[in-house]
Amino acid sequence: MAKQFRVLGVPLPTKQLGDVIPVPAVVRPVTTTTFTIVSSTRVSTVPEAEAVAGRLAAGLSTATGLPVTTGDGGSIRLSLDPGLGAEAYRLEITAGAVTLTGGSPQGLFWGVQTVLQLESGGVLPGGVIEDRPRFPYRGAMLDLARHFFTVDEIKAHIDQLVPFKINHLHLHLTDDQGWRLEIPGRPRLTEIGGGPGTGVDGAGPGFLTTAAYAEVVAYAADRFVGIVPEIDMPGHVNAAQVAYPELTADGQPVAPRTDTAVGYSSLPAGPETTYAFVEDVIRTVADLTPGPYLHIGGDECHSTPAADYRAFLERVLPIPAKYGKTVIGWHEIAAVDLPDHVVVQYWRPEADDAGTARAAAEGRRVIMSPADRVYLDMKYDADTPLGLDWAGLIGVERAYDWDPADRLPGVGEESLLGVEAPLWSETLRSVDDVHRMTFPRLPAVAEVAWSPRAARDWPSFRERLAAYGPRWDAAGVDYYRSPEIDWR
Numbered sequence: 001m002a003k004q005f006r007v008l009g010v011p012l013p014t015k016q017l018g019d020v021i022p023v024p025a026v027v028r029p030v031t032t033t034t035f036t037i038v039s040s041t042r043v044s045t046v047p048e049a050e051a052v053a054g055r056l057a058a059g060l061s062t063a064t065g066l067p068v069t070t071g072d073g074g075s076i077r078l079s080l081d082p083g084l085g086a087e088a089y090r091l092e093i094t095a096g097a098v099t100l101t102g103g104s105p106q107g108l109f110w111g112v113q114t115v116l117q118l119e120s121g122g123v124l125p126g127g128v129i130e131d132r133p134r135f136p137y138r139g140a141m142l143d144l145a146r147h148f149f150t151v152d153e154i155k156a157h158i159d160q161l162v163p164f165k166i167n168h169l170h171l172h173l174t175d176d177q178g179w180r181l182e183i184p185g186r187p188r189l190t191e192i193g194g195g196p197g198t199g200v201d202g203a204g205p206g207f208l209t210t211a212a213y214a215e216v217v218a219y220a221a222d223r224f225v226g227i228v229p230e231i232d233m234p235g236h237v238n239a240a241q242v243a244y245p246e247l248t249a250d251g252q253p254v255a256p257r258t259d260t261a262v263g264y265s266s267l268p269a270g271p272e273t274t275y276a277f278v279e280d281v282i283r284t285v286a287d288l289t290p291g292p293y294l295h296i297g298g299d300e301c302h303s304t305p306a307a308d309y310r311a312f313l314e315r316v317l318p319i320p321a322k323y324g325k326t327v328i329g330w331h332e333i334a335a336v337d338l339p340d341h342v343v344v345q346y347w348r349p350e351a352d353d354a355g356t357a358r359a360a361a362e363g364r365r366v367i368m369s370p371a372d373r374v375y376l377d378m379k380y381d382a383d384t385p386l387g388l389d390w391a392g393l394i395g396v397e398r399a400y401d402w403d404p405a406d407r408l409p410g411v412g413e414e415s416l417l418g419v420e421a422p423l424w425s426e427t428l429r430s431v432d433d434v435h436r437m438t439f440p441r442l443p444a445v446a447e448v449a450w451s452p453r454a455a456r457d458w459p460s461f462r463e464r465l466a467a468y469g470p471r472w473d474a475a476g477v478d479y480y481r482s483p484e485i486d487w488r
């Protein structure tokens with residue numbers, strides 16, 4: 001039990017009502033009030049939110065060591081009010097009750113994350129929080145192609161993303177060094193592309209069967225996280241071409257590659273075999289994925305002639321819509337005429353991009369992932385053993401202190417679908433490596449994506465982040481103890 005301080009007989013919580021990452025939109029503390037969890041505390045709920053209530057009860061039990069359960073007549077009450085907006089919630093904490101109202105079960109679930117962050121020593125600080133996200137898309141990306149991560153490792157990663165209200169996990173499933181998702185009609189993709197010796201330096205073999213992928217999708221969905229699968233094309237396809245030489249320009253076999261060069265491989269834009277392959281893969285991935293998005297890559301096609309790149313994308317961009325999916329592509333795709341509804345993901349460090357600006361002007365939405373701010377594979381500082389530095393060094397303040405609506409000329413607030421922090425895995429070998437590069441920068445990006453711009457403040461974030469350290473310690477999460485933060 002944490003130490004309790006008392007002033008004039010009132011127990012002071014170790015947390016203030018605003019001590020949450022990402023910081024909520026509206027915080028109205030009542031500093032004279034706290035709610036104390038006791039052994040008879042129960043969580044009551046409406047039937048639609050039973051699973052969410054169960055998670056809150058389990059989370060509070062684990063945190064306090066008290067047997068918090070769900071049940072009628074509880075002093076913690078969950079309900080729904082669709083008028084709030086799907087991802088919004090309202091939390092009221094008085095001495096006698098905690099009332100959490102969500103716009104949907106998802107909004108309630110984000111409210112649960114707030115309650116779990118606020119709990120300290122069995123005490124919740126009094127007052128009212130009214131919260132909703134700035135952007136609907138708040139993403140993290142994990143590269144399974146350069147190094148494969150198992151179902152359990154992906155689940156462990158999702159567990160650590162959820163407290164920060166991240167609602168999309170983009171999986172980069174294919175690249176030159178490996179192919180990580182089983183496509184039943186094309187078994188060699190994973191037999192060879194996921195087999196021994198694949199990944200950077202041959203150190204990251206493995207693949208997800210369709211059943212394993214479904215397990216990841218279901219686990220994420222239970223936590224209101226959508227999986228965004230990426231099949232990178234027409235470049236980054238050496239692993240596919242090793243497995244099926246018919247996918248090369250001359251039909252000749254190519255050698256497997258485990259180095260980190262980019263831009264040398266390309267599906268040929270002329271042959272029908274290319275499009276039969278692409279359609280097969282997209283149909284399969286769409287069938288396996290309940291969420292709305294399918295990412296088709298499109299980046300770094302340095303060996304694809306511009307006319308071929310255009311011809312390829314003109315054929316391929318309409319395919320996902322046939323299977324009910326909205327296309328996301330890296331912003332290079334904005335060099336061609338895009339169908340409606342295609343989402344452009346900006347990733348370069350440069351200060352402007354004509355294609356992305358044009359796509360935004362034409363009403364398409366943009367996901368911001370500028371490499372010099374949110375690439376979690378960049379080193380924190382010159383001494384960071386893992387990671388790359390081509391987009392610069394990215395400390396915690398650098399990941400925090402920018403705004404997505406100011407990042408690219410012509411791409412303002414209304415054009416943004418959201419923000420995503422990619423983690424490329426060329427230098428990573430374990431889930432500890434993943435966590436060390438992700439934390440504590442991902443919470444900074446999550447706050448950029450969720451919180452109102454006016455509510456963000458580096459000194460406050462730094463304090464709140466320091467207070468989070470003990471939670472990662474307790475959970476065994478290998479985060480980087482950045483010297484920018486006064487860790488507890």
Ligand code: TNX
Nearest residue numbers: 262299300330347377388424
């Ligand atoms: C660029 S970002 C890439 C990846 C690399 C990454 C390394 C993007 C769309 N392409 O292929 O893994 O840099 O930081």
